[in-house]
Amino acid sequence: MSVATAGTRRLTAALALTTSLIVGATACGGTTKEDAAKEVAGAATGGKADPNAATKKGLTVAFLPKQVNNPYFTTSDNGGKKALEQLGSTYKEVGTSSGTDTSGQVSYVNTLTQQQVDAIAVSAQDPGALCTALKQAMKNGVSVVTYDSDTKIDCRNVFVSQASAEDLGRTQVQLLAKQIGGKGEIAILSAAQTATNQNTWIDFMKDELKKPEYKDIKLVKTAYGDDDAQKSFQQTQGLLQEHPNLKGIVSPTTVGIKAAAQYLSGSKYKGKVKLTGLGTPNDMRAYVKNGTVEGFELWDPAKLGALAAHTAVALESGRISGKEGETFKAGDLGSFRIGKDGLVSLGKPTVFDKANIDDFTF
Amino acid sequence: MPETQKTSVAARFGSAVRWDTAVGVLLIVLLLCSFSFVDNFGNALNISFLIGNTLPIALIALPMTMLVVSGEVDLSVGSTAGLSGAVMGALWNQGMAIETIIPLCLALGIVCGLINGLLVTRLGLPSLAVTIGTMAAYRGIAQIVLGSDSVTDFPTQYLDFGAGRIGDTFIPYAVVPFLALLAIAVLVLHATPVGRSLFAIGASEEAARFSGIRVKRLKLSMFVTTGLLSALTGVFWALHYASARYDNATGLELSVIAAVLLGGIDFDGGKGTLGGAVAGVFLIGSLQNVMSLLNVSAQSQIVVTGVLLVISVLAPRVGRQIAQARARKKTAAGPPAPSPAPS
Numbered sequence: 001m002s003v004a005t006a007g008t009r010r011l012t013a014a015l016a017l018t019t020s021l022i023v024g025a026t027a028c029g030g031t032t033k034e035d036a037a038k039e040v041a042g043a044a045t046g047g048k049a050d051p052n053a054a055t056k057k058g059l060t061v062a063f064l065p066k067q068v069n070n071p072y073f074t075t076s077d078n079g080g081k082k083a084l085e086q087l088g089s090t091y092k093e094v095g096t097s098s099g100t101d102t103s104g105q106v107s108y109v110n111t112l113t114q115q116q117v118d119a120i121a122v123s124a125q126d127p128g129a130l131c132t133a134l135k136q137a138m139k140n141g142v143s144v145v146t147y148d149s150d151t152k153i154d155c156r157n158v159f160v161s162q163a164s165a166e167d168l169g170r171t172q173v174q175l176l177a178k179q180i181g182g183k184g185e186i187a188i189l190s191a192a193q194t195a196t197n198q199n200t201w202i203d204f205m206k207d208e209l210k211k212p213e214y215k216d217i218k219l220v221k222t223a224y225g226d227d228d229a230q231k232s233f234q235q236t237q238g239l240l241q242e243h244p245n246l247k248g249i250v251s252p253t254t255v256g257i258k259a260a261a262q263y264l265s266g267s268k269y270k271g272k273v274k275l276t277g278l279g280t281p282n283d284m285r286a287y288v289k290n291g292t293v294e295g296f297e298l299w300d301p302a303k304l305g306a307l308a309a310h311t312a313v314a315l316e317s318g319r320i321s322g323k324e325g326e327t328f329k330a331g332d333l334g335s336f337r338i339g340k341d342g343l344v345s346l347g348k349p350t351v352f353d354k355a356n357i358d359d360f361t362f
Numbered sequence: 363m364p365e366t367q368k369t370s371v372a373a374r375f376g377s378a379v380r381w382d383t384a385v386g387v388l389l390i391v392l393l394l395c396s397f398s399f400v401d402n403f404g405n406a407l408n409i410s411f412l413i414g415n416t417l418p419i420a421l422i423a424l425p426m427t428m429l430v431v432s433g434e435v436d437l438s439v440g441s442t443a444g445l446s447g448a449v450m451g452a453l454w455n456q457g458m459a460i461e462t463i464i465p466l467c468l469a470l471g472i473v474c475g476l477i478n479g480l481l482v483t484r485l486g487l488p489s490l491a492v493t494i495g496t497m498a499a500y501r502g503i504a505q506i507v508l509g510s511d512s513v514t515d516f517p518t519q520y521l522d523f524g525a526g527r528i529g530d531t532f533i534p535y536a537v538v539p540f541l542a543l544l545a546i547a548v549l550v551l552h553a554t555p556v557g558r559s560l561f562a563i564g565a566s567e568e569a570a571r572f573s574g575i576r577v578k579r580l581k582l583s584m585f586v587t588t589g590l591l592s593a594l595t596g597v598f599w600a601l602h603y604a605s606a607r608y609d610n611a612t613g614l615e616l617s618v619i620a621a622v623l624l625g626g627i628d629f630d631g632g633k634g635t636l637g638g639a640v641a642g643v644f645l646i647g648s649l650q651n652v653m654s655l656l657n658v659s660a661q662s663q664i665v666v667t668g669v670l671l672v673i674s675v676l677a678p679r680v681g682r683q684i685a686q687a688r689a690r691k692k693t694a695a696g697p698p699a700p701s702p703a704p705s
Contacts, residue, residue: 126512129603
């Protein structure tokens with residue numbers, strides 16, 4: 001018997017005892033999710049704004065996308081870069097190579113705070129994880145704009161939203177109605193049945209269809225492809241077998257519209273059944289060129305980045321503070337008004353068709 | 363043969379001391395240069411970021427040093443931390459009190475360590491293979507437990523503890539428990555029979571067993587400790603970054619092992635000091651911080667860490683060979699002539 005063994009045994013026993021004591025002492029009572037929810041969220045920051053304040057130059061605005069080298073964010077951030085160059089400020093981009101590296105994003109926010117950049121435009125991988133770091137940044141005088149993907153309201157000054165849910169829903173119906181000549185049966189191919197954003201858009205689509213000009217259009221079915229390429233493909237197949245008179249499909253999801261286009265382009269329905277929805281030019285280019293798809297839509301990420309840049313500069317210049325009702329001019333993008341919860345919306349989505357699809361690379 | 367053994371042990375010891383010191387000096391030089399030449403490095407906020415970001419590596423480096431000294435390794439530490447965070451998030455979503463969840467997570471870490479330890483000691487499997495397997499398994503379970511969900515709404519006072527610092531000083535709150543654990547680890551490894559036994563096992567497991575050391579039991583308890591501290595790191599990680607996700611702490615095991623090896627712990631076991639390990643940890647942490655401030659891209663940072671790792675494994679070996687060669691020359695020259703060392 002060595003001393004080591006006795007020591008080890010004693011150590012293990014002590015460990016077990018401490019753990020069980022802690023469990024025992026804390027099993028009843030303590031802080032739960034409900035207690036935490038009761039904590040009141042701090043008010044959004046921002047002092048007084050002077051809409052006529054001069055635009056500051058020589059600022060440094062850092063873009064922190066969800067993922068660097070992702071074509072969508074590259075396009076978006078380059079939009080921001082161009083806008084900043086026009087405004088006489090400096091652009092920089094940092095970020096993680098994975099789209100789910102939350103702790104990496106936190107570290108980048110901390111580093112940017114440390115480097116004393118003037119403003120951060122961030123697309124949050126997670127609504128809550130960046131909060132502590134972003135609040136720290138704001139406390140150190142950094143303006144924070146979220147774009148594409150928001151954090152909790154009190155962790156940033158302004159959220160630049162790509163498009164309002166209402167605009168996205170209504171314009172997709174308008175686009176399809178034009179393509180099918182205003183009459184016929186249509187169907188929706190969505191993602192998951194529980195997807196909140198999809199369902200909001202679908203509600204606006206149904207509301208739009210109630211208008212008298214769409215009286216000859218009938219929505220026959222909403223199918224769900226779960227954002228799975230294979231399932232969306234099969235659902236498209238099913239829709240066309242079930243409804244031989246189908247004239248058009250709306251797919252408000254980039255995975256769904258691509259799978260549906262893939263099915264249509266290889267079937268006898270190519271060009272006869274119209275397809276529209278939300279997609280990316282890179283995904284859809286081939287189908288637009290071979291005549292399967294006439295036109296689809298999405299926001300223009302370059303404009304989103306540019307608006308984020310303009311918002312950041314406006315904040316730093318003191319022209320806005322992030323309060324509802326303030327307005328500011330964002331170069332050639334036009335004038336914008338800050339809505340409820342510090343939200344600025346880019347506006348109506350961009351339609352991509354044969355004429356303009358080659359101008360976009362994301 | 364015995365003579366060679368003796369000189370090589372002596373050489374190992376000599377080069378170990380020098381390597382530790384070198385890493386420590388390197389760390390001080392790096393810090394001094396950064397204070398003078400890197401903008402915004404020296405202020406309290408940044409130093410607290412540096413320490414906070416390095417703490418997960420530092421925490422696991424404590425038991426990892428002991429494991430490597432005893433000739434074993436645990437690659438599942440990052441996954442155990444991830445699993446601990448995932449379970450923490452899932453239970454929190456269920457409405458359980460956080461004061462109950464944290465001990466449960468720690469207990470889970472003990473179980474993870476126990477599984478690794480039993481597989482290694484009872485079945486006699488190599489720890490490298492076992493923990494590559496459990497690394498995948500624990501990560502998989504974490505994903506099953508929490509899915510792709512992320513839990514961020516932990517109570518403010520805990521988040522503040524995880525990410526905050528004491529007043530306006532550079533000291534994060536979380537550094538206090540770390541210092542306590544560090545003190546315990548240093549005592550155990552360098553001033554108790556347990557520590558001496560670990561070194562003995564690492565130097566020669568067979569000899570250690572014949573001299574009465576309960577090798578298996580000691581190794582098992584080291585794996586359990588590693589599991590416990592990995593789980594603690596998982597809890598700290600979730601609070602520090604306000605995010606419990608199944609993929610938390612992915613790749614942490616590599617940073618820990620890189621830091622430990624950089625600190626002069628011999629991968630073959632039997633040699634190294636905790637001081638060196640901690641210096642290695644903070645050398646890597648400070649380098650990362652400085653590189654971020656200087657806008658070095660994340661990819662280049664990984665390259666730098668990798669190169670450092672190779673150097674840290676290579677340099678002591680080269681040093682040892684030089685020392686051996688020198689010792690050979692000396693013993694060959696002087697009487698009585700020992701048997702020549704095999705090369």
